[in-house]
Amino acid sequence: MLEIKNLNVAIGGRRILNDLDLKVAAGEVAAIMGPNGSGKSTLAYVIAGKEDYEVLSGEVLLDGENVLELSPDERAAKGLFLAFQYPVEIPGVATMTFLKAALNAQRKQRGEEELSIPEFMKRVKKAGDMLDIKPEMLRRALNVGFSGGEKKRMDIMQMALLEPRFAILDETDSGLDIDAVRIVADGVNALRSRQRGFLVITHYPRLLEHIVPDTVHVMAGGRIVRSGGKELASELERTGYREYAEEAA
Amino acid sequence: MAAVQETVERVKAIDVDQYKYGFFTDIEAEKAPKGLNEDIVRFISAKKNEPEWLTAWRLEAYRRWVTMREPTWARVSYPPIDYQELYYYSAPKTASGPKSLEEVDPELLRTYEKLGIPLNERAILAGVEGAGQEASRGVAVDAVFDSVSVFTTFKAELAKAGVIFCPISEAVQTHPELVRKYLGSVVPPTDNFFATLNSAVFSDGSFVYVPPGVRCPMELSTYFRINERNTGQFERTLIIADKGAYVSYLEGCTAPRRDENQLHAAVVELIALDDAEIKYSTVQNWYPGDAEGKGGVFNFVTKRGDCRGQNSKISWTQVETGSAITWKYPSCILRGDNSRGEFYSIAISNGHQQVDSGTKMIHLGKNTTSRVISKGIAAGHSQNTYRGQISSHRKATGARNFTNCDSLLIGNDCGAHTVPYIESRNPSTQFEHEATTSKISEDQLFYCRQRGLSAEEATALIVNGFVRDVLQQLPMEFAVEAQKLISVSLEGSVG
Ligand SMILES: Nc1ncnc2c1ncn2[C@@H]1O[C@H](COP(=O)(O)OP(=O)(O)OP(=O)(O)O)[C@@H](O)[C@H]1O
Numbered sequence: 001m002l003e004i005k006n007l008n009v010a011i012g013g014r015r016i017l018n019d020l021d022l023k024v025a026a027g028e029v030a031a032i033m034g035p036n037g038s039g040k041s042t043l044a045y046v047i048a049g050k051e052d053y054e055v056l057s058g059e060v061l062l063d064g065e066n067v068l069e070l071s072p073d074e075r076a077a078k079g080l081f082l083a084f085q086y087p088v089e090i091p092g093v094a095t096m097t098f099l100k101a102a103l104n105a106q107r108k109q110r111g112e113e114e115l116s117i118p119e120f121m122k123r124v125k126k127a128g129d130m131l132d133i134k135p136e137m138l139r140r141a142l143n144v145g146f147s148g149g150e151k152k153r154m155d156i157m158q159m160a161l162l163e164p165r166f167a168i169l170d171e172t173d174s175g176l177d178i179d180a181v182r183i184v185a186d187g188v189n190a191l192r193s194r195q196r197g198f199l200v201i202t203h204y205p206r207l208l209e210h211i212v213p214d215t216v217h218v219m220a221g222g223r224i225v226r227s228g229g230k231e232l233a234s235e236l237e238r239t240g241y242r243e244y245a246e247e248a249a
Numbered sequence: 250m251a252a253v254q255e256t257v258e259r260v261k262a263i264d265v266d267q268y269k270y271g272f273f274t275d276i277e278a279e280k281a282p283k284g285l286n287e288d289i290v291r292f293i294s295a296k297k298n299e300p301e302w303l304t305a306w307r308l309e310a311y312r313r314w315v316t317m318r319e320p321t322w323a324r325v326s327y328p329p330i331d332y333q334e335l336y337y338y339s340a341p342k343t344a345s346g347p348k349s350l351e352e353v354d355p356e357l358l359r360t361y362e363k364l365g366i367p368l369n370e371r372a373i374l375a376g377v378e379g380a381g382q383e384a385s386r387g388v389a390v391d392a393v394f395d396s397v398s399v400f401t402t403f404k405a406e407l408a409k410a411g412v413i414f415c416p417i418s419e420a421v422q423t424h425p426e427l428v429r430k431y432l433g434s435v436v437p438p439t440d441n442f443f444a445t446l447n448s449a450v451f452s453d454g455s456f457v458y459v460p461p462g463v464r465c466p467m468e469l470s471t472y473f474r475i476n477e478r479n480t481g482q483f484e485r486t487l488i489i490a491d492k493g494a495y496v497s498y499l500e501g502c503t504a505p506r507r508d509e510n511q512l513h514a515a516v517v518e519l520i521a522l523d524d525a526e527i528k529y530s531t532v533q534n535w536y537p538g539d540a541e542g543k544g545g546v547f548n549f550v551t552k553r554g555d556c557r558g559q560n561s562k563i564s565w566t567q568v569e570t571g572s573a574i575t576w577k578y579p580s581c582i583l584r585g586d587n588s589r590g591e592f593y594s595i596a597i598s599n600g601h602q603q604v605d606s607g608t609k610m611i612h613l614g615k616n617t618t619s620r621v622i623s624k625g626i627a628a629g630h631s632q633n634t635y636r637g638q639i640s641s642h643r644k645a646t647g648a649r650n651f652t653n654c655d656s657l658l659i660g661n662d663c664g665a666h667t668v669p670y671i672e673s674r675n676p677s678t679q680f681e682h683e684a685t686t687s688k689i690s691e692d693q694l695f696y697c698r699q700r701g702l703s704a705e706e707a708t709a710l711i712v713n714g715f716v717r718d719v720l721q722q723l724p725m726e727f728a729v730e731a732q733k734l735i736s737v738s739l740e741g742s743v744g
Pocket residue numbers: 011012016034035036037038039040041042043085
């Protein structure tokens with residue numbers, strides 16, 4: 001479903017991603033782990049279409065279509081979702097307003113009709129209940145004054161509402177308390193399906209006990225240096241990343 | 250940077266075609282000869298069949314005006330205006346005093362329909378079906394076309410409540426004592442260059458009188474349209490809320506798209522007596538000029554409210570998106586004890602627009618309070634200045650003001666400036682001032698776009714969030730309209 005071929009990316013003249021290859025099949029949950037600064041967030045941003053990054057070569061295919069030429073919003077409408085490592089605050093814009101604008105913008109791009117208010121409210125309630133987000137929070141400005149954990153849950157709630165085909169979670173678990181990790185994991189698990197792929201970036205094997213991945217990839221120095229099954233995560237916890245330092249260099 | 254850059258490019262590209270109101274109505278007009286002299290002043294006064302005192306009042310203003318100089322302190326630059334190259338009076342030939350809608354020139358009706366301002370009362374009421382007390386949900390409109398008022402709706406309904414709402418030229422005939430008592434009592438004919446010019450040549454505008462204890466049963470609204478080429482528009486609005494009265498008034502304006510600049514120099518005077526309240530809202534959308542900065546309206550406006558009575562309140566709300574030049578400082582004189590003044594402003598500039606706008610809160614009475622919330626948004630190559638003066642007289646014991654003015658920049662070629670003057674002559678005065686300047690961040694834009702919003706939609710959403718406190722001050726009926734206007738003036742297809 002997602003296929004990355006020979007991706008090379010630089011920022012400000014500095015190489016961040018090097019000949020990166022990665023495949024995630026439909027229905028698969030792939031985890032990426034790796035040391036700080038190895039390029040995990042960069043990969044997530046490039047897939048989602050953030051400007052500033054210079055794609056030197058390579059392709060990012062979503063169901064066979066190269067998305068690198070598309071704008072971020074076009075990619076979103078095609079079902080690409082990124083839960084941010086640091087969700088952004090939008091002062092003065094009620095969360096509910098934002099959710100409606102986002103959902104309808106995607107629908108419009110796909111040539112679908114706007115949702116009726118009752119239908120929209122029904123979906124919001126469902127996603128909100130799933131992530132334990134109170135209606136009161138939806139009336140507040142998006143992410144403004146939200147705690148770190150609330151922001152992360154809000155991002156996953158948006159994922160539940162937007163029902164993407166492929167979702168990237170960038171360290172969604174960091175900053176979450178024990179209960180919140182479970183809530184978020186339950187949310188993700190509820191969305192797992194044969195048609196949907198996930199790329200879960202994390203530093204903590206704990207998350208992967210809740211969201212059990214099909215594959216685990218180790219990223220170092222801007223490339224995937226090792227791939228394996230879910231057992232790789234616990235192995236890394238014991239060994240650390242030292243052995244990959246050379247390959248990364 | 251790239252995303253903001255792109256937004257800016259798009260905004261620039263659409264700027265010209267975005268102005269939906271740029272059409273011209275081909276209708277025969279009666280004009281005064283070009284230029285300005287005492288005869289022109291007399292001509293205008295005679296056209297309106299004015300009493301002698303008013304002719305004399307105008308002439309005195311004119312004689313004063315020729316000795317005055319155009320002010321230069323505002324942060325705006327424009328080529329010199331040749332006042333002898335303008336027409337000072339233009340009226341559609343067919344407009345003279347229609348009594349019913351059937352008598353209004355159909356071409357004019359079509360114009361207002363195109364502008365989205367229905368003048369047909371029945372149609373308006375039909376539009377708010379199920380409204381129980383019909384009239385209270387409608388909005389009474391006075392439509393001013395170039396120099397004259399062409400029609401006023403719901404006059405009869407209002408008369409039942411004792412409210413007078415008519416063109417000021419008509420009020421001069423029907424209620425001369427009120428006009429004479431209040432005209433120029435807030436903005437004297439000597440006030441400033443543009444106000445003095447207006448006093449000499451003012452053409453039409455609205456007159457409102459709400460009698461003691463009456464709560465005006467509907468929103469009042471005036472819609473100004475400049476149509477003719479090289480014609481200055483000098484409207485004059487006078488609103489009086491007598492003791493314990495309340496009125497909410499909205500002003501809207503548009504002009505055709507033209508390569509040459511059009512001059513607009515209005516005067517608005519508000520008077521609130523004891524316990525009265527006036528809420529005055531403006532949605533200003535004069536033609537802003539094209540992408541290169543060619544054409545557009547020069548908007549030099551003097552608006553002032555006098556809280557003359559105790560416990561009176563005047564509140565200005567403005568959404569400014571149009572005009573090439575905006576020079577405008579709606580102010581409050583807080584004369585009555587415990588009176589309150591408010592100023593809520595959204596000023597958006599794009600393309601080559603220049604905005605110098607703000608307010609004056611002059612605290613004279615005891616325990617007077619004022620509140621100023623200003624949101625300036627600059628995009629393109631525009632310059633956006635907030636200029637505010639807060640002062641307290643030595644007798645103004647317990648005066649308080651809170652000012653918050655925020656600026657938002659979109660792109661790198663625009664500027665936002667804040668010029669506050671604070672002057673306190675009474676030691677018990679408490680003035681608070683907050684100001685911020687920010688830019689729409691790349692991260693905010695990317696976040697919104699990742700969730701599916703286009704660059705334009707994302708910008709509009711963020712800007713709407715930025716101006717939310719002020720939008721909430723607008724009458725419900727117009728808040729939605731204003732929100733759309735904000736999107737349109739910044740964006741492409743949004744709204
Ligand atoms: N805008 C930028 N300008 C310069 N360098 C950048 C920029 N963005 C990222 N980098 C650099 O690219 C490298 C990869 O950063 P990235 O955020 O992708 O790492 P990461 O694997 O997500 O790390 P972490 O685990 O700490 O989140 C880092 O060395 C970072 O400093």
